Amino acid sequence: MLTTNPFDDDKLREECGIFGIWGAENAASFVALGLHALQHRGQEAAGITVFDGKHFHSHRAMGHVAGNFDRDDVMRKLPGRTAIGHVRYSTTGETALRNVQPLFADLAQGGFAVAHNGNLSNAMKLRRTLNRRGSIFQSTGDTEVIIHLVATSDRGNNLDKLTDALKQVEGAYSLVVLTDEGLVACRDPLGIRPLVMGKLGEATIFASETVALDVIGASYLRDVEPGELVLVNDTGIRSYRPFEKVAPRPCIFEHVYFSRPDSIAEGQSVYEVRKNIGAELAREAPVEADYVVPVPDSGVPAALGYSQASAIPFELGIIRSHYVGRTFIQPSQEVRHLGVKLKHNANSALVRGKRIVLVDDSIVRGTTSVKLVQMMRDAGAREVHMRIASPPTTHSCFYGVDTPERAKLLAAQMSVAAMADYINADSLAFISIEGLYRALGEERDNNQPQRCDACFTGNYPTSLTDLTEKEGAPSLSLVASR
Ligand SMILES: O=P(O)(O)OC[C@H]1O[C@H](OP(=O)(O)OP(=O)(O)O)[C@H](O)[C@@H]1O
Ligand SMILES: NC(=O)CC[C@H](N)C(=O)O
Ligand code: SF4
Ligand SMILES: [Mg+2]
Numbered sequence: 109m110l111t112t113n114p115f116d117d118d119k120l121r122e123e124c125g126i127f128g129i130w131g132a133e134n135a136a137s138f139v140a141l142g143l144h145a146l147q148h149r150g151q152e153a154a155g156i157t158v159f160d161g162k163h164f165h166s167h168r169a170m171g172h173v174a175g176n177f178d179r180d181d182v183m184r185k186l187p188g189r190t191a192i193g194h195v196r197y198s199t200t201g202e203t204a205l206r207n208v209q210p211l212f213a214d215l216a217q218g219g220f221a222v223a224h225n226g227n228l229s230n231a232m233k234l235r236r237t238l239n240r241r242g243s244i245f246q247s248t249g250d251t252e253v254i255i256h257l258v259a260t261s262d263r264g265n266n267l268d269k270l271t272d273a274l275k276q277v278e279g280a281y282s283l284v285v286l287t288d289e290g291l292v293a294c295r296d297p298l299g300i301r302p303l304v305m306g307k308l309g310e311a312t313i314f315a316s317e318t319v320a321l322d323v324i325g326a327s328y329l330r331d332v333e334p335g336e337l338v339l340v341n342d343t344g345i346r347s348y349r350p351f352e353k354v355a356p357r358p359c360i361f362e363h364v365y366f367s368r369p370d371s372i373a374e375g376q377s378v379y380e381v382r383k384n385i386g387a388e389l390a391r392e393a394p395v396e397a398d399y400v401v402p403v404p405d406s407g408v409p410a411a412l413g414y415s416q417a418s419a420i421p422f423e424l425g426i427i428r429s430h431y432v433g434r435t436f437i438q439p440s441q442e443v444r445h446l447g448v449k450l451k452h453n454a455n456s457a458l459v460r461g462k463r464i465v466l467v468d469d470s471i472v473r474g475t476t477s478v479k480l481v482q483m484m485r486d487a488g489a490r491e492v493h494m495r496i497a498s499p500p501t502t503h504s505c506f507y508g509v510d511t512p513e514r515a516k517l518l519a520a521q522m523s524v525a526a527m528a529d530y531i532n533a534d535s536l537a538f539i540s541i542e543g544l545y546r547a548l549g550e551e552r553d554n555n556q557p558q559r560c561d562a563c564f565t566g567n568y569p570t571s572l573t574d575l576t577e578k579e580g581a582p583s584l585s586l587v588a589s590r
Pocket of ligand 3: 300359360361362504505506507508509560561562563564
């Protein structure tokens with residue numbers, strides 16, 4: 109079967125970025141710019157769908173936004189005042205053109221286009237049911253089940269059909285949906301993935317992160333609320349809350365790694381939070397050293413915070429090449445190792461003879477840490493201490509981040525002491541889950557955590573129907589397995 113299941117996938121990637129705009133001439137150009145600012149969220153493929161008042165037009169392509177949506181011949185074919193777009197890292201369904209979003213279908217009531225950030229944890233089950241009822245899928249991903257549920261809904265208009273569909277899915281979704289009734293933006297009831305709303309003149313904009321508003325000079329209005337559907341069309345902007353209200357569980361990893369540091373996430377500067385995490389880490393896991401060295405780029409703000417709180421000078425002991433993509437997207441373990449070497453190099457003149465604290469945001473497989481600790485030693489560092497600005501990543505994500513299966517997560521296999529040995533560091537420490545919440549200005553409620561932190565705790569905020577069916581085990585075993 110060509111359909112891939114997220115739990116079979118061995119690659120480590122990020123998530124997706126979405127963007128939608130209503131009411132601007134050449135809407136597609138704004139989407140292209142917005143997607144460019146969201147490129148860090150997905151580098152496999154990109155797509156834009158526009159509605160010109162009569163017809164829908166789409167262009168979807170493998171690769172980056174630049175190189176596809178900076179071409180006149182492509183942009184000329186995307187006319188209209190309303191558009192949505194997507195940058196993709198696959199979580200369900202292979203990296204192939206048929207899975208590139210926005211997905212589009214001509215339904216009985218008209219065209220329907222959707223762009224999705226997140227992952228549905230019961231997509232495989234829904235797909236099997238829909239298949240049995242005669243649905244013919246064009247893609248192998250999770251998102252298309254939403255289209256089939258809309259297509260087969262007996263409700264009246266697109267908004268009601270969409271609501272009906274979303275009540276049947278489980279997991280994480282931030283969506284922008286385009287129909288001839290308007291542009292709809294929505295977040296799942298737990299608000300696991302982000303989605304913000306902005307304004308540029310008369311135009312209304314939705315984007316995964318505020319950096320996508322900045323790039324086009326739009327102002328931030330507010331977050332789309334968990335469980336909210338916002339419909340924008342020529343009659344105005346209307347908000348709907350069709351789901352039973354539950355306590356939100358936004359993804360805590362957005363603050364640690366995924367979002368760009370210049371974004372404002374849930375009202376907080378991502379950069380400031382990362383510095384706070386570094387400062388908490390310095391308090392929780394101090395060490396005597398000569399320099400605090402960040403693992404660029406993502407470790408930089410936390411390292412600054414660590415340095416400021418510990419009064420150990422911040423220095424660039426590792427220089428990163430800007431011409432190498434993320435290590436994430438390399439297909440094999442061998443190439444991934446090579447990727448890390450290509451990407452980072454020691455600043456030997458600085459680190460020789462020094463005691464170094466290396467600060468990174470996370471350890472997933474350990475590939476980066478093993479390489480960089482050795483790189484510091486080869487460059488003559490006297491001691492190498494590793495500090496990580498998140499708790500040990502012990503569990504996989506099923507909500508739109510492509511972490512590897514549990515068995516491949518270093519922290520799922522060994523203790524912190526064993527990990528220190530494995531990466532050959534003089535010491536290794538991770539921030540505690542409580543410290544991470546403190547950096548966000550909160551105290552973790554252990555009975556009802558304020559956020560999704562499942563990759564660190566195993567406390568998944570939804571059922572994981574597909575995983576449970578695959579493993580034949582109740583998902584509660586995961587919840588209790590911390
Ligand atoms: O333990 P590992 O399996 O090596 O994964 C963890 C590393 O991967 C990410 O960095 P990456 O280099 O992919 O991207 P970045 O440039 O955004 O930091 C993350 O920031 C860690 O450095
Ligand atoms: N990373 C994501 O948000 C991916 C969206 C969707 N699940 C896909 O695989 O295309
Ligand atoms: S499992 Fe981790 S990465 Fe996934 S949504 Fe929860 S906190 Fe975020
Ligand atoms: Mg990194």
